[in-house]
Amino acid sequence: MAASIKDVAREAGVSIATVSRVLNNINVVNEETKKKVLEAIDKLQYRPNIVARSLKTQKTSTVGMIIPDISSQFYPEIVRGAEDVANIYDYNIMLCNTDLDLEKEVNYLRVLREKMVDGILYMSSSLQPKILEFIKELGIPMVLIENTDKEKNFPSVSIDNEGAAYDAVTYLIKNGNKRIAYIGKKDDDNNITSMRYVGYKRALEENGINLDASIVYSSGLKVEDGYKGMLRVIESGNLDAVFCGSDECAIGAINALREKGIKVPEDVDVMGFNDIYEASVFYPKLTTVSQPMYDMGSVGMRMLIKIINKQKIEEKNYVLPYQLVERESCKK
Amino acid sequence: MAASIKDVAREAGVSIATVSRVLNNINVVNEETKKKVLEAIDKLQYRPNIVARSLKTQKTSTVGMIIPDISSQFYPEIVRGAEDVANIYDYNIMLCNTDLDLEKEVNYLRVLREKMVDGILYMSSSLQPKILEFIKELGIPMVLIENTDKEKNFPSVSIDNEGAAYDAVTYLIKNGNKRIAYIGKKDDDNNITSMRYVGYKRALEENGINLDASIVYSSGLKVEDGYKGMLRVIESGNLDAVFCGSDECAIGAINALREKGIKVPEDVDVMGFNDIYEASVFYPKLTTVSQPMYDMGSVGMRMLIKIINKQKIEEKNYVLPYQLVERESCKK
DNA sequence: CTGAAAGCGCTAACAA
DNA sequence: TTGTTAGCGCTTTCAG
Numbered sequence: 001m002a003a004s005i006k007d008v009a010r011e012a013g014v015s016i017a018t019v020s021r022v023l024n025n026i027n028v029v030n031e032e033t034k035k036k037v038l039e040a041i042d043k044l045q046y047r048p049n050i051v052a053r054s055l056k057t058q059k060t061s062t063v064g065m066i067i068p069d070i071s072s073q074f075y076p077e078i079v080r081g082a083e084d085v086a087n088i089y090d091y092n093i094m095l096c097n098t099d100l101d102l103e104k105e106v107n108y109l110r111v112l113r114e115k116m117v118d119g120i121l122y123m124s125s126s127l128q129p130k131i132l133e134f135i136k137e138l139g140i141p142m143v144l145i146e147n148t149d150k151e152k153n154f155p156s157v158s159i160d161n162e163g164a165a166y167d168a169v170t171y172l173i174k175n176g177n178k179r180i181a182y183i184g185k186k187d188d189d190n191n192i193t194s195m196r197y198v199g200y201k202r203a204l205e206e207n208g209i210n211l212d213a214s215i216v217y218s219s220g221l222k223v224e225d226g227y228k229g230m231l232r233v234i235e236s237g238n239l240d241a242v243f244c245g246s247d248e249c250a251i252g253a254i255n256a257l258r259e260k261g262i263k264v265p266e267d268v269d270v271m272g273f274n275d276i277y278e279a280s281v282f283y284p285k286l287t288t289v290s291q292p293m294y295d296m297g298s299v300g301m302r303m304l305i306k307i308i309n310k311q312k313i314e315e316k317n318y319v320l321p322y323q324l325v326e327r328e329s330c331k332k
Numbered sequence: 333m334a335a336s337i338k339d340v341a342r343e344a345g346v347s348i349a350t351v352s353r354v355l356n357n358i359n360v361v362n363e364e365t366k367k368k369v370l371e372a373i374d375k376l377q378y379r380p381n382i383v384a385r386s387l388k389t390q391k392t393s394t395v396g397m398i399i400p401d402i403s404s405q406f407y408p409e410i411v412r413g414a415e416d417v418a419n420i421y422d423y424n425i426m427l428c429n430t431d432l433d434l435e436k437e438v439n440y441l442r443v444l445r446e447k448m449v450d451g452i453l454y455m456s457s458s459l460q461p462k463i464l465e466f467i468k469e470l471g472i473p474m475v476l477i478e479n480t481d482k483e484k485n486f487p488s489v490s491i492d493n494e495g496a497a498y499d500a501v502t503y504l505i506k507n508g509n510k511r512i513a514y515i516g517k518k519d520d521d522n523n524i525t526s527m528r529y530v531g532y533k534r535a536l537e538e539n540g541i542n543l544d545a546s547i548v549y550s551s552g553l554k555v556e557d558g559y560k561g562m563l564r565v566i567e568s569g570n571l572d573a574v575f576c577g578s579d580e581c582a583i584g585a586i587n588a589l590r591e592k593g594i595k596v597p598e599d600v601d602v603m604g605f606n607d608i609y610e611a612s613v614f615y616p617k618l619t620t621v622s623q624p625m626y627d628m629g630s631v632g633m634r635m636l637i638k639i640i641n642k643q644k645i646e647e648k649n650y651v652l653p654y655q656l657v658e659r660e661s662c663k664k
Numbered sequence: 665c666t667g668a669a670a671g672c673g674c675t676a677a678c679a680a
Numbered sequence: 681t682t683g684t685t686a687g688c689g690c691t692t693t694c695a696g
Contacts, residue, residue: 336673336674338673348674349675355675358676380673381672381673382674383672383673384673384674384675385673385674385675387672388674388675389675
C-alpha cells in the first residue's frame, strides 16, 4: 500500500492535521514544520488519496460527459474542448456513450451520481423530457451542450440551428438555385436537428419559393441516409441544389450524385452542416455550416465548473456563433 | 444530502451491516428482513455511495484511458470498443488526452493513481521508456493498446505493423507497380508506425526492387504531411504508386496528386493505413490496411479487467489480425 | 501555530 | 441470521 497521510505525519514528527494543512495550503503553517512535512512527503513519495478526500469533502473533481457516441464524427472534438478546460481546473472526465438510448442514459446518470461526480455535461441531439426530469431530481449541476430544453430550465451552449439553416439555404438561393432539396431530420420535436428543416422552410418561403415535398427526404443524418435520400430525391426530376442536415448526409448525397453522373458543384450544389473534419478533406471539399464543436465543449465545461463552484455565470443559455464556410461543393 | 446507509438502517429497523449485506448480496439474509431493507431503500430512494465503498474496498470500478487525442480520427473507435465492454462489467472510463506530451502523461498517470483507478489502458504510438518505468512503479494494472514495449513487459494488444506494411506493399508490387514511394514515419525507434517503413523496405527487397531514397518522405501522419510529402516526392520524377503511413497521409497525397492533374488510381496507386472512417467515404475510396480499432479497444479492456480481477489471461500480447481492404485508390 | 478527535459512507471481521 | 465496531485516508472543527 502506498504511503498515507499517517506515514507522512510520523515521518515528519507532526500530526496528520498539520500534514493536511500543508497539503491544502491552509493557514500559515510554520515554515520550519512545513519544510519537514514537505521533506517527508518527498521521501515517502507520498500522494494524497483523492477518494478519501472526496468522501470527506463531497467533491470528486470529476465530471461526467454523456454523449451519444464518441465514435461518431461530431462529438470527439466537443469532448476534447471540454477536456482541455477541465484539465486547467483539475477536473477529470468520465465518459459515457449512450447511443441516445434512454435506458443507458438513466443508468449512467445513476452511476454518475453514485460516483459523486461534481457535474454533468449532457449532450443529446434528442432531449427526452423524462431524462430532464430525472436529472433535475438528481440535483447535480448540469449543462446541456448542442441542445436546449424548451423551457430553458437548464444552462446550455448551442448554436441557433434554425437561423443557421436559414442562412445556408438563403445562400443557396442567392447562388441562383431554385429547386433545393432537403435531406435530414424533420418534425421530431425533441430533436434539435429538426430545426434545420424549419430554417430551410422559412428561407424558401421568404424567397417566394414553393416547398416541394417530393424533394424533401426525412431521414437520419448518416452517410447512408444521405445516399439513400439523394437517390430517392433524384427520381423527382432535376434539382439545383441540396441542403443536407449533416456533413455525413452531404457526403452520402454527393456519392450518390457521382454515381448518377451528376457533378458537384457544376450540376448541383450540395450544402452540408456541422463542418466535421471530413468536410475539409472530402472531394469536393464541403461548403457547410460550421458549428464550433471545440468551443461548445470548452465553454460548456467552463460554465459547468463555475456552476459547481457557485460562481455566477454571465449567461445561462449560450448561443455560439456559427459560420458558413464556402468551399467547393457549391458554386460561388 | 442524499440518504445514506444509516438512514436506510433506521428506516428498516436493522443495523447498517444488514443493509450492507443485502446491498452486496452477501450470505443468506433472512427474506423478511431483506424485504424490509429493500422497502426502505425504495422508500428513501437510496443509492450507495460508491466513493465511500471505494475507500473501503480500495476499488473504484473505474479505469483510466490515456490516449493521444480523442479528436483525431483513430482513437474514438478504440475508446468506444473499450467503453462497451467496460459497461458490461460495470466499469467506467476516465478519459485523458495527452497529445503525446510526456509531461501530460506523467501528470495524468499521477492523478489516475490518486483517484485510485483500478487499471489503465494506455495508448501511444510512441512509447517512451521513461513512462513505462513510471507506470511500473505506479503498480497499477495496465495494458498497452496499439503498441508493444520492446521487452514485452506489459500486456498489450496491437497488430503486426511490419507485416501489414509488407503485405500492403507486396500487393502494390503484384499490381504491377515498381516505383513505389513511402510517405510516413521512419527511423523513430519508439514509434510503432515506423515499423511500416520496415515492412515497406522488406517488401521492396524481397521483390528485387531497389529502394530509392528520393521517393521516401519521412514525416508525420497527418493530411498536410501527406500533401507536402507528395508534392516533394513528385519532383523526383514519375511514380507508380505511393504507400502511406496513414489514411490521413493518403488523403493528403491524393489531394496533392489531384492538384497536379495526376489521377488516382489511373495514373498512380495510393495505399493508406488504418482504415479510419474517412477511408470508406473519401473519393476515391481508399484501399488501405484495416486495423481493428474497435476490437483493440474491447479486447484491451477485457484483458485489463481480467488482470484487475486476478484472472488468468490467455495471452499476454495479443496480435490482432489486420486486413487489406481493396477499394478504389489502387488499380485492381 | 499545532494537535486531538470526530466523521464522510461504507465493508468486513468478530461476536452474539 | 444479525449487530457492533474498527477502520479505509482524509478534512476540519475545537482546544490548547
